[in-house]
Amino acid sequence: MQPLLIYNTLTHQKELFKPLTADHVGMYVCGPTVYGDGHLGHARPAITFDILFRYLQHIGYKVRYVRNITDVGHLEHDADDGEDKIAKKARIEQLEPMEVAQYYTNRYHVAMDRLNVLRPSIEPHASGHILEQIELVQALLDKGFAYESNGSVYFDVRKYHEATKKYGILSGRVMDEMLSTTRELDGQSEKRETQDFALWKKASPEHIMRWNSPWSVGFPGWHTECTAMGTKYLGETFDIHGGGMDLMFPHHESEIAQQTALTGHGPCRYWMHNNMITINGQKMGKSLGNFITLDEFFTGSHALLAQAYSPMTIRFFILQAHYRSTVDFSNEALQAAEKGYYRLMQAYKTLKNLAASKSSSIAVNDYMQKCYDAMNDDMNTPIVISHLFEMAKVINTVNDKKATLTQDDIDAMKVVFDTFVFGVMGLKDESSVDNSALIDGLMSMVLEMRATAKANKDWATSDKIRDALSALGVTVKDGKDGAVWEIR
RNA sequence: GGUCGUUUGGCCGAGUGGCUAGGCUCAGGUCUGCAAAACCUGCUACUCCGGUUCGAAUCCGGAAGCGACCUCCA
Structure with a gap:
Protein backbone atom coordinates (compact mmCIF):
# COMPACT_ATOMS: atom_id res chain seq x y z
CA MET A 1 0.00 0.00 0.00
CA GLN A 2 1.31 3.44 -0.93
CA PRO A 3 2.02 5.83 1.97
CA LEU A 4 -0.52 8.57 1.26
CA LEU A 5 -0.17 11.94 2.92
CA ILE A 6 -3.25 14.11 2.99
CA TYR A 7 -3.72 17.59 4.34
CA ASN A 8 -6.11 17.55 7.25
CA THR A 9 -7.93 20.85 7.67
CA LEU A 10 -8.57 19.96 11.29
CA THR A 11 -4.88 19.82 12.20
CA HIS A 12 -3.55 22.15 9.50
CA GLN A 13 -0.93 19.68 8.39
CA LYS A 14 -0.29 16.77 6.14
CA GLU A 15 -0.87 13.46 7.84
CA LEU A 16 -0.19 9.90 6.85
CA PHE A 17 -3.51 8.40 5.89
CA LYS A 18 -4.51 5.41 7.98
CA PRO A 19 -8.03 4.08 7.62
CA LEU A 20 -10.07 3.02 10.63
CA THR A 21 -10.56 -0.43 9.17
CA ALA A 22 -7.69 -2.06 7.36
CA ASP A 23 -7.99 -1.87 3.57
CA HIS A 24 -11.32 -0.06 3.72
CA VAL A 25 -12.08 3.63 3.37
CA GLY A 26 -15.29 5.46 4.17
CA MET A 27 -15.50 8.81 2.45
CA TYR A 28 -18.23 11.44 2.48
CA VAL A 29 -18.34 14.47 0.22
CA CYS A 30 -20.93 17.23 0.21
CA GLY A 31 -22.73 17.05 -3.10
CA PRO A 32 -24.70 19.56 -5.07
CA THR A 33 -27.85 21.41 -4.16
CA VAL A 34 -30.03 20.61 -7.12
CA TYR A 35 -31.81 23.86 -7.76
CA GLY A 36 -29.78 24.97 -10.78
CA ASP A 37 -27.33 23.87 -13.43
CA GLY A 38 -23.87 22.87 -12.36
CA HIS A 39 -21.14 25.43 -12.97
CA LEU A 40 -17.37 25.32 -12.98
CA GLY A 41 -17.33 25.66 -9.20
CA HIS A 42 -19.25 22.41 -8.91
CA ALA A 43 -16.71 20.64 -11.06
CA ARG A 44 -13.86 21.33 -8.63
CA PRO A 45 -14.91 19.20 -5.63
CA ALA A 46 -16.40 16.57 -7.91
CA ILE A 47 -13.13 16.14 -9.79
CA THR A 48 -10.91 16.57 -6.73
CA PHE A 49 -12.61 13.81 -4.81
CA ASP A 50 -13.05 11.72 -7.91
CA ILE A 51 -9.25 11.64 -8.11
CA LEU A 52 -9.05 10.65 -4.46
CA PHE A 53 -11.70 7.98 -4.98
CA ARG A 54 -9.85 6.59 -7.99
CA TYR A 55 -6.45 6.75 -6.33
CA LEU A 56 -7.53 5.09 -3.09
CA GLN A 57 -9.01 2.25 -5.11
CA HIS A 58 -5.95 2.07 -7.32
CA ILE A 59 -3.60 1.61 -4.37
CA GLY A 60 -5.72 -1.18 -3.05
CA TYR A 61 -8.44 0.18 -0.79
CA LYS A 62 -12.04 -0.86 -0.94
CA VAL A 63 -13.80 2.49 -0.84
CA ARG A 64 -17.33 3.42 0.01
CA TYR A 65 -17.81 6.88 -1.40
CA VAL A 66 -20.95 8.69 -0.33
CA ARG A 67 -21.89 11.94 -2.03
CA ASN A 68 -25.27 13.37 -1.22
CA ILE A 69 -27.86 15.17 -3.28
CA THR A 70 -29.28 18.11 -1.36
CA ASP A 71 -32.87 18.37 -2.47
CA VAL A 72 -34.32 19.88 0.69
CA GLY A 73 -33.39 22.02 3.59
CA HIS A 74 -30.59 24.10 2.14
CA LEU A 75 -31.68 27.53 3.21
CA GLU A 76 -31.05 30.44 0.96
CA HIS A 77 -28.55 32.89 2.40
CA ASP A 78 -30.15 35.98 1.01
CA ALA A 79 -33.75 34.93 1.38
CA ASP A 80 -35.96 37.14 3.47
CA ASP A 81 -37.99 34.36 4.93
CA GLY A 82 -35.68 31.39 5.10
CA GLU A 83 -37.58 29.80 2.30
CA ASP A 84 -36.30 26.53 1.00
CA LYS A 85 -34.34 27.00 -2.22
CA ILE A 86 -35.98 24.12 -4.02
CA ALA A 87 -39.44 25.21 -3.04
CA LYS A 88 -38.89 28.78 -4.12
CA LYS A 89 -37.70 27.81 -7.56
CA ALA A 90 -40.49 25.30 -7.91
CA ARG A 91 -43.19 27.79 -7.18
CA ILE A 92 -41.76 30.27 -9.64
CA GLU A 93 -41.74 27.71 -12.38
CA GLN A 94 -45.01 26.09 -11.37
CA LEU A 95 -43.48 22.67 -11.09
CA GLU A 96 -43.61 20.02 -8.45
CA PRO A 97 -40.57 20.56 -6.18
CA MET A 98 -39.34 17.04 -6.70
CA GLU A 99 -39.66 17.53 -10.42
CA VAL A 100 -37.25 20.42 -10.24
CA ALA A 101 -34.87 18.46 -8.06
CA GLN A 102 -34.98 15.49 -10.40
CA TYR A 103 -34.49 17.67 -13.46
CA TYR A 104 -31.33 19.25 -12.12
CA THR A 105 -30.11 15.99 -10.65
CA ASN A 106 -30.30 14.43 -14.10
CA ARG A 107 -28.47 17.34 -15.66
CA TYR A 108 -25.82 17.18 -12.96
CA HIS A 109 -25.25 13.52 -13.72
CA VAL A 110 -24.89 14.17 -17.44
CA ALA A 111 -22.36 16.94 -16.84
CA MET A 112 -20.40 14.78 -14.41
CA ASP A 113 -20.41 11.86 -16.83
CA ARG A 114 -18.99 14.08 -19.53
CA LEU A 115 -16.25 15.19 -17.13
CA ASN A 116 -15.59 11.49 -16.56
CA VAL A 117 -16.39 11.81 -12.85
CA LEU A 118 -17.23 8.38 -11.50
CA ARG A 119 -20.55 7.93 -9.75
CA PRO A 120 -20.15 7.52 -6.01
CA SER A 121 -20.91 4.25 -4.24
CA ILE A 122 -23.99 5.74 -2.64
CA GLU A 123 -25.73 8.94 -3.64
CA PRO A 124 -28.34 9.52 -0.95
CA HIS A 125 -31.03 12.17 -1.27
CA ALA A 126 -31.78 14.33 1.72
CA SER A 127 -35.49 14.01 1.01
CA GLY A 128 -35.19 10.25 1.36
CA HIS A 129 -33.74 10.53 4.84
CA ILE A 130 -36.19 12.73 6.69
CA LEU A 131 -36.80 10.04 9.30
CA GLU A 132 -33.10 9.72 10.06
CA GLN A 133 -32.87 13.47 10.41
CA ILE A 134 -35.82 13.61 12.76
CA GLU A 135 -34.18 10.92 14.84
CA LEU A 136 -30.99 12.95 14.90
CA VAL A 137 -32.82 16.06 16.07
CA GLN A 138 -34.65 14.07 18.75
CA ALA A 139 -31.39 12.59 19.99
CA LEU A 140 -29.89 16.07 20.30
CA LEU A 141 -32.96 17.22 22.22
CA ASP A 142 -32.66 14.20 24.52
CA LYS A 143 -29.03 15.01 25.17
CA GLY A 144 -29.95 18.57 26.02
CA PHE A 145 -27.97 20.22 23.25
CA ALA A 146 -31.01 21.46 21.40
CA TYR A 147 -34.20 23.27 22.27
CA GLU A 148 -37.58 23.66 20.70
CA SER A 149 -38.94 27.07 20.00
CA ASN A 150 -42.28 27.70 18.34
CA GLY A 151 -42.24 24.44 16.41
CA SER A 152 -38.63 24.80 15.31
CA VAL A 153 -35.64 23.16 16.90
CA TYR A 154 -32.27 24.86 17.30
CA PHE A 155 -28.84 23.64 18.28
CA ASP A 156 -27.63 25.25 21.50
CA VAL A 157 -24.18 26.42 20.49
CA ARG A 158 -23.41 28.07 23.83
CA LYS A 159 -24.23 24.99 25.84
CA TYR A 160 -22.31 22.78 23.45
CA HIS A 161 -19.28 24.99 23.48
CA GLU A 162 -19.25 25.38 27.25
CA ALA A 163 -19.41 21.61 27.60
CA THR A 164 -16.83 20.72 24.98
CA LYS A 165 -14.88 23.88 24.08
CA LYS A 166 -15.01 22.57 20.57
CA TYR A 167 -17.20 24.88 18.52
CA GLY A 168 -14.69 26.43 16.16
CA ILE A 169 -12.06 23.68 16.09
CA LEU A 170 -12.34 23.28 12.34
CA SER A 171 -12.82 26.85 11.19
CA GLY A 172 -10.73 28.57 13.85
CA ARG A 173 -13.64 30.68 15.02
CA VAL A 174 -13.06 32.03 18.51
CA MET A 175 -16.34 31.10 20.14
CA ASP A 176 -15.58 32.22 23.67
CA GLU A 177 -15.29 35.74 22.39
CA MET A 178 -18.26 35.53 20.06
CA LEU A 179 -20.50 34.18 22.78
CA SER A 180 -19.45 36.69 25.39
CA THR A 181 -19.85 39.65 23.08
CA THR A 182 -23.13 38.58 21.56
CA ARG A 183 -25.76 41.10 22.26
CA GLU A 184 -29.15 40.10 23.48
CA LEU A 185 -31.54 38.99 20.79
CA ASP A 186 -34.75 40.87 20.59
CA GLY A 187 -37.91 39.14 21.65
CA GLN A 188 -38.90 38.35 18.08
CA SER A 189 -36.31 35.67 17.52
CA GLU A 190 -36.90 32.03 18.18
CA LYS A 191 -33.22 31.57 18.85
CA ARG A 192 -31.45 32.03 22.15
CA GLU A 193 -28.16 33.02 20.56
CA THR A 194 -27.45 34.38 17.12
CA GLN A 195 -25.04 31.56 16.33
CA ASP A 196 -27.53 28.82 17.14
CA PHE A 197 -28.45 26.99 13.98
CA ALA A 198 -31.70 25.36 12.94
CA LEU A 199 -32.06 21.58 13.19
CA TRP A 200 -35.72 21.60 12.23
CA LYS A 201 -37.72 24.46 10.79
CA LYS A 202 -41.45 24.85 11.04
CA ALA A 203 -42.81 25.39 7.55
CA SER A 204 -44.52 28.61 6.75
CA PRO A 205 -47.99 28.15 5.16
CA GLU A 206 -46.77 28.70 1.62
CA HIS A 207 -43.80 26.41 2.05
CA ILE A 208 -44.29 23.45 -0.23
CA MET A 209 -41.71 20.93 0.89
CA ARG A 210 -42.79 19.75 4.33
CA TRP A 211 -42.84 16.71 6.49
CA ASN A 212 -44.45 15.72 9.76
CA SER A 213 -42.32 15.72 12.86
CA PRO A 214 -42.87 15.70 16.62
CA TRP A 215 -42.43 19.48 16.67
CA SER A 216 -44.20 20.78 13.62
CA VAL A 217 -44.89 20.22 9.96
CA GLY A 218 -41.67 21.45 8.52
CA PHE A 219 -38.31 20.55 7.08
CA PRO A 220 -34.85 19.67 8.37
CA GLY A 221 -32.19 22.29 8.92
CA TRP A 222 -29.19 22.92 6.78
CA HIS A 223 -26.65 20.71 8.51
CA THR A 224 -28.60 17.69 9.62
CA GLU A 225 -28.65 15.77 6.35
CA CYS A 226 -24.92 15.20 6.09
CA THR A 227 -24.64 14.07 9.70
CA ALA A 228 -27.64 11.77 9.38
CA MET A 229 -26.65 10.22 6.06
CA GLY A 230 -22.96 10.04 6.82
CA THR A 231 -23.70 8.17 10.02
CA LYS A 232 -26.20 5.90 8.33
CA TYR A 233 -23.94 4.75 5.54
CA LEU A 234 -20.44 5.15 6.97
CA GLY A 235 -20.92 4.82 10.69
CA GLU A 236 -20.42 6.99 13.74
CA THR A 237 -16.85 7.69 12.68
CA PHE A 238 -15.52 7.39 9.17
CA ASP A 239 -12.28 8.23 7.44
CA ILE A 240 -12.58 11.22 5.14
CA HIS A 241 -15.03 14.06 4.85
CA GLY A 242 -14.56 16.35 1.89
CA GLY A 243 -16.09 19.44 0.40
CA GLY A 244 -15.40 22.97 -0.72
CA MET A 245 -13.62 25.40 1.57
CA ASP A 246 -16.69 27.60 1.61
CA LEU A 247 -18.51 24.88 3.50
CA MET A 248 -16.04 24.83 6.37
CA PHE A 249 -18.12 27.26 8.34
CA PRO A 250 -20.80 26.95 9.34
CA HIS A 251 -21.70 23.70 7.61
CA HIS A 252 -18.83 21.40 8.56
CA GLU A 253 -18.27 23.05 11.89
CA SER A 254 -21.90 22.33 12.70
CA GLU A 255 -21.64 18.76 11.50
CA ILE A 256 -18.81 18.29 13.96
CA ALA A 257 -20.88 19.91 16.69
CA GLN A 258 -23.89 17.69 16.05
CA GLN A 259 -21.87 14.50 16.01
CA THR A 260 -19.74 15.47 18.97
CA ALA A 261 -22.77 16.42 21.02
CA LEU A 262 -24.16 12.94 20.42
CA THR A 263 -21.09 10.76 20.57
CA GLY A 264 -18.30 12.78 22.11
CA HIS A 265 -16.29 12.78 18.91
CA GLY A 266 -16.47 14.24 15.42
CA PRO A 267 -17.75 12.38 12.38
CA CYS A 268 -14.43 11.69 10.71
CA ARG A 269 -10.68 11.65 11.09
CA TYR A 270 -9.61 13.61 8.04
CA TRP A 271 -11.27 16.76 6.79
CA MET A 272 -10.30 17.72 3.26
CA HIS A 273 -11.29 20.94 1.52
CA ASN A 274 -10.78 21.97 -2.06
CA ASN A 275 -10.25 25.62 -2.84
CA MET A 276 -12.46 27.82 -4.97
CA ILE A 277 -12.45 28.65 -8.64
CA THR A 278 -12.43 32.37 -9.16
CA MET A 425 -6.53 11.24 -13.23
CA GLY A 426 -9.48 9.99 -15.20
CA LEU A 427 -8.58 11.68 -18.47
CA LYS A 428 -9.63 10.18 -21.74
CA ASP A 429 -8.90 10.75 -25.39
CA GLU A 430 -11.72 12.76 -26.89
CA SER A 431 -10.43 12.93 -30.43
CA SER A 432 -12.01 9.69 -31.63
CA VAL A 433 -15.55 10.65 -30.75
CA ASP A 434 -18.15 11.09 -33.48
CA ASN A 435 -16.29 12.02 -36.64
CA SER A 436 -19.00 11.35 -39.18
CA ALA A 437 -19.03 15.01 -40.16
CA LEU A 438 -15.30 14.78 -40.66
CA ILE A 439 -15.66 11.72 -42.89
CA ASP A 440 -18.25 13.47 -45.02
CA GLY A 441 -15.90 16.39 -45.44
CA LEU A 442 -12.94 14.19 -46.27
CA MET A 443 -14.89 12.19 -48.82
CA SER A 444 -16.22 15.20 -50.69
CA MET A 445 -12.71 16.60 -50.74
CA VAL A 446 -11.19 13.38 -52.09
CA LEU A 447 -13.88 13.00 -54.73
CA GLU A 448 -13.42 16.57 -55.80
CA MET A 449 -9.71 15.96 -56.32
CA ARG A 450 -10.57 12.87 -58.32
CA ALA A 451 -13.05 14.83 -60.42
CA THR A 452 -10.31 17.32 -61.18
CA ALA A 453 -8.00 14.48 -62.23
CA LYS A 454 -10.70 13.05 -64.46
CA ALA A 455 -11.33 16.42 -66.03
CA ASN A 456 -7.64 16.54 -66.87
CA LYS A 457 -7.87 13.03 -68.25
CA ASP A 458 -5.39 11.98 -65.56
CA TRP A 459 -6.86 8.49 -65.41
CA ALA A 460 -3.94 7.09 -63.44
CA THR A 461 -4.61 9.40 -60.53
CA SER A 462 -8.38 9.01 -60.59
CA ASP A 463 -8.13 5.22 -60.71
CA LYS A 464 -5.56 5.21 -57.94
CA ILE A 465 -7.94 7.16 -55.71
CA ARG A 466 -10.84 4.83 -56.53
CA ASP A 467 -8.78 1.72 -55.88
CA ALA A 468 -7.36 3.08 -52.66
CA LEU A 469 -10.84 3.92 -51.40
CA SER A 470 -12.05 0.49 -52.43
CA ALA A 471 -9.28 -1.09 -50.43
CA LEU A 472 -10.53 0.88 -47.41
CA GLY A 473 -14.05 -0.43 -47.96
CA VAL A 474 -15.48 2.62 -49.68
CA THR A 475 -17.23 2.15 -52.98
CA VAL A 476 -17.27 5.03 -55.44
CA LYS A 477 -19.99 5.12 -58.07
CA ASP A 478 -19.62 7.50 -60.99
CA GLY A 479 -22.90 8.90 -62.19
CA LYS A 480 -24.06 11.59 -64.54
CA ASP A 481 -24.12 14.20 -61.79
CA GLY A 482 -20.78 13.26 -60.30
CA ALA A 483 -19.61 10.58 -57.93
CA VAL A 484 -21.37 9.21 -54.86
CA TRP A 485 -19.88 6.93 -52.27
CA GLU A 486 -20.90 4.43 -49.68
CA ILE A 487 -19.20 2.39 -47.02
CA ARG A 488 -19.59 -1.33 -47.65
C1' G B 1 -13.32 43.86 12.93
C1' G B 2 -12.52 38.16 13.37
C1' U B 3 -10.93 33.31 11.22
C1' C B 4 -8.58 30.78 7.39
C1' G B 5 -5.76 31.05 3.14
C1' U B 6 -2.85 33.43 -0.52
C1' U B 7 1.07 36.89 -3.07
C1' U B 8 6.39 33.14 -7.98
C1' G B 9 8.91 34.96 -14.62
C1' G B 10 4.44 37.79 -20.55
C1' C B 11 0.22 34.14 -18.74
C1' C B 12 -1.10 29.62 -15.85
C1' G B 13 1.09 27.01 -12.05
C1' A B 14 4.58 23.49 -8.67
C1' G B 15 8.38 23.63 -5.16
C1' U B 16 12.88 22.36 -1.73
C1' G B 17 17.29 26.30 2.86
C1' G B 18 22.44 26.12 -1.49
C1' C B 19 21.65 22.36 -7.28
C1' U B 20 16.54 22.96 -14.28
C1' A B 21 9.61 22.33 -12.04
C1' G B 22 6.15 21.75 -15.95
C1' G B 23 2.59 23.85 -19.53
C1' C B 24 1.17 28.06 -22.67
C1' U B 25 3.03 32.53 -25.15
C1' C B 26 7.18 35.14 -27.56
C1' A B 27 12.14 35.27 -30.28
C1' G B 28 16.05 32.54 -32.83
C1' G B 29 17.51 27.79 -34.82
C1' U B 30 17.27 22.37 -36.73
C1' C B 31 14.07 19.71 -39.91
C1' U B 32 11.00 20.79 -44.07
C1' G B 33 8.96 22.39 -51.34
C1' C B 34 5.48 25.61 -47.99
C1' A B 35 3.00 25.11 -43.47
C1' A B 36 2.09 22.38 -39.08
C1' A B 37 4.15 19.06 -35.56
C1' A B 38 8.56 17.64 -33.12
C1' C B 39 13.39 18.82 -31.23
C1' C B 40 17.32 22.60 -29.66
C1' U B 41 18.45 27.54 -27.72
C1' G B 42 17.06 32.10 -25.51
C1' C B 43 14.02 35.61 -22.46
C1' U B 44 13.93 33.88 -16.38
C1' A B 45 10.71 34.88 -11.27
C1' C B 46 9.87 34.50 -6.42
C1' U B 47 4.96 41.59 -2.88
C1' C B 48 7.83 44.89 0.55
C1' C B 49 10.83 45.68 5.16
C1' G B 50 13.66 43.54 8.98
C1' G B 51 15.93 39.05 11.29
C1' U B 52 18.22 33.86 11.67
C1' U B 53 22.07 31.50 8.47
C1' C B 54 28.28 30.61 5.35
C1' G B 55 23.81 30.84 2.17
C1' A B 56 16.60 31.96 1.84
C1' A B 57 11.79 32.64 -2.94
C1' U B 58 12.14 28.43 0.81
C1' C B 59 12.67 29.47 8.40
C1' C B 60 11.14 33.71 12.02
C1' G B 61 8.91 38.75 12.82
C1' G B 62 6.40 42.92 10.73
C1' A B 63 3.79 45.58 6.71
C1' A B 64 0.89 45.79 2.33
C1' G B 65 -2.26 43.58 -1.53
C1' C B 66 -5.83 39.84 -2.80
C1' G B 67 -9.56 36.06 -1.73
C1' A B 68 -13.05 32.94 1.05
C1' C B 69 -16.01 32.48 5.24
C1' C B 70 -17.95 35.09 9.34
C1' U B 71 -19.58 39.72 11.80
C1' C B 72 -26.32 41.98 9.80
C1' C B 73 -30.54 38.17 8.45
C1' A B 74 -32.67 31.76 8.48
Missing part, protein backbone atom coordinates in the same frame (compact mmCIF):
# COMPACT_ATOMS: atom_id res chain seq x y z
CA ILE A 279 -13.47 34.50 -12.06
CA ASN A 280 -11.68 37.81 -12.28
CA GLY A 281 -10.44 37.14 -8.78
CA GLN A 282 -13.88 36.56 -7.30
CA LYS A 283 -15.47 33.36 -6.17
CA MET A 284 -17.60 31.85 -8.89
CA GLY A 285 -20.98 31.11 -7.47
CA LYS A 286 -24.69 31.05 -7.94
CA SER A 287 -25.32 33.72 -5.38
CA LEU A 288 -22.85 36.09 -7.02
CA GLY A 289 -24.36 35.66 -10.47
CA ASN A 290 -20.94 35.46 -12.11
CA PHE A 291 -20.89 31.77 -12.81
CA ILE A 292 -20.57 29.95 -16.10
CA THR A 293 -22.41 26.65 -16.30
CA LEU A 294 -20.67 23.51 -17.43
CA ASP A 295 -22.90 23.27 -20.48
CA GLU A 296 -21.89 26.78 -21.44
CA PHE A 297 -18.26 25.73 -21.26
CA PHE A 298 -18.90 22.69 -23.41
CA THR A 299 -20.68 24.75 -26.08
CA GLY A 300 -18.88 28.05 -25.69
CA SER A 301 -22.18 29.85 -25.28
CA HIS A 302 -21.26 32.50 -22.74
CA ALA A 303 -20.13 36.05 -23.32
CA LEU A 304 -16.93 35.52 -21.33
CA LEU A 305 -15.87 32.48 -23.32
CA ALA A 306 -13.73 32.95 -26.41
CA GLN A 307 -14.51 29.42 -27.56
CA ALA A 308 -15.98 26.10 -26.44
CA TYR A 309 -13.92 24.01 -24.06
CA SER A 310 -14.25 20.26 -24.02
CA PRO A 311 -14.95 18.38 -20.80
CA MET A 312 -11.44 16.97 -20.76
CA THR A 313 -9.95 20.42 -21.20
CA ILE A 314 -11.89 21.50 -18.13
CA ARG A 315 -10.77 18.46 -16.21
CA PHE A 316 -7.14 18.95 -17.21
CA PHE A 317 -7.34 22.64 -16.37
CA ILE A 318 -8.52 21.81 -12.87
CA LEU A 319 -5.89 19.10 -12.39
CA GLN A 320 -3.11 21.44 -13.41
CA ALA A 321 -3.59 23.29 -10.15
CA HIS A 322 -3.29 21.74 -6.72
CA TYR A 323 -6.72 21.21 -5.18
CA ARG A 324 -5.99 23.48 -2.23
CA SER A 325 -5.05 26.43 -4.43
CA THR A 326 -7.47 28.84 -5.93
CA VAL A 327 -7.71 28.71 -9.70
CA ASP A 328 -8.61 31.80 -11.64
CA PHE A 329 -10.62 31.32 -14.77
CA SER A 330 -9.37 32.90 -17.99
CA ASN A 331 -9.59 32.05 -21.66
CA GLU A 332 -5.82 32.22 -21.87
CA ALA A 333 -5.35 29.65 -19.11
CA LEU A 334 -8.02 27.39 -20.56
CA GLN A 335 -6.47 27.55 -24.02
CA ALA A 336 -3.08 26.70 -22.56
CA ALA A 337 -4.69 23.72 -20.82
CA GLU A 338 -6.31 22.65 -24.07
CA LYS A 339 -3.00 22.67 -25.91
CA GLY A 340 -1.14 20.94 -23.13
CA TYR A 341 -3.78 18.27 -22.94
CA TYR A 342 -3.60 17.74 -26.69
CA ARG A 343 0.18 17.44 -26.48
CA LEU A 344 -0.17 14.74 -23.84
CA MET A 345 -2.70 12.78 -25.87
CA GLN A 346 -0.53 13.03 -28.99
CA ALA A 347 2.46 11.75 -27.03
CA TYR A 348 0.47 8.74 -25.94
CA LYS A 349 -0.53 7.95 -29.50
CA THR A 350 3.09 8.30 -30.59
CA LEU A 351 4.17 6.06 -27.73
CA LYS A 352 1.88 3.28 -28.90
CA ASN A 353 3.58 3.25 -32.31
CA LEU A 354 7.10 3.84 -31.12
CA ALA A 355 9.77 1.59 -32.66
CA ALA A 356 11.85 -0.23 -30.10
CA SER A 357 15.64 -0.49 -30.16
CA LYS A 358 18.08 -2.92 -28.64
CA SER A 359 19.16 -0.44 -26.04
CA SER A 360 17.93 2.77 -24.48
CA SER A 361 20.10 5.79 -25.17
CA ILE A 362 18.34 7.87 -22.57
CA ALA A 363 17.64 6.91 -19.02
CA VAL A 364 13.98 6.35 -18.48
CA ASN A 365 13.77 7.42 -14.92
CA ASP A 366 11.42 5.72 -12.58
CA TYR A 367 8.42 7.73 -13.72
CA MET A 368 6.01 5.31 -12.12
CA GLN A 369 7.45 5.90 -8.68
CA LYS A 370 7.74 9.63 -9.27
CA CYS A 371 4.05 9.78 -10.09
CA TYR A 372 3.19 7.77 -7.01
CA ASP A 373 5.35 10.08 -4.92
CA ALA A 374 3.52 13.11 -6.28
CA MET A 375 0.11 11.57 -5.65
CA ASN A 376 1.13 10.46 -2.19
CA ASP A 377 2.07 14.02 -1.35
CA ASP A 378 -1.46 15.26 -0.81
CA MET A 379 -2.59 14.49 -4.36
CA ASN A 380 -0.16 16.76 -6.16
CA THR A 381 -1.60 16.32 -9.64
CA PRO A 382 0.36 19.28 -11.12
CA ILE A 383 3.56 17.40 -10.36
CA VAL A 384 2.18 14.19 -11.81
CA ILE A 385 1.38 16.14 -14.97
CA SER A 386 4.86 17.66 -15.10
CA HIS A 387 6.33 14.14 -15.04
CA LEU A 388 4.02 13.15 -17.84
CA PHE A 389 5.20 16.08 -19.93
CA GLU A 390 8.77 15.01 -19.34
CA MET A 391 7.81 11.62 -20.68
CA ALA A 392 6.14 13.28 -23.66
CA LYS A 393 9.43 14.98 -24.47
CA VAL A 394 11.28 11.66 -24.29
CA ILE A 395 8.68 10.01 -26.50
CA ASN A 396 8.91 12.74 -29.13
CA THR A 397 12.68 12.69 -29.10
CA VAL A 398 12.73 8.96 -29.70
CA ASN A 399 10.12 9.38 -32.39
CA ASP A 400 12.42 11.89 -34.08
CA LYS A 401 15.12 9.19 -34.07
CA LYS A 402 17.30 11.33 -31.84
CA ALA A 403 17.23 8.75 -29.07
CA THR A 404 16.32 5.11 -28.59
CA LEU A 405 14.31 3.06 -26.13
CA THR A 406 14.01 -0.67 -25.56
CA GLN A 407 10.67 -2.39 -25.77
CA ASP A 408 10.75 -2.84 -22.00
CA ASP A 409 11.15 0.87 -21.47
CA ILE A 410 8.40 1.66 -23.95
CA ASP A 411 6.09 -0.79 -22.24
CA ALA A 412 6.93 0.69 -18.86
CA MET A 413 5.98 4.14 -20.10
CA LYS A 414 2.72 2.84 -21.46
CA VAL A 415 1.90 1.47 -18.04
CA VAL A 416 2.56 4.87 -16.47
CA PHE A 417 0.24 6.57 -18.95
CA ASP A 418 -2.47 3.98 -18.54
CA THR A 419 -2.20 4.11 -14.78
CA PHE A 420 -1.99 7.82 -14.16
CA VAL A 421 -3.42 9.61 -17.17
CA PHE A 422 -6.39 7.39 -17.79
CA GLY A 423 -6.76 5.58 -14.48
CA VAL A 424 -5.97 7.87 -11.58
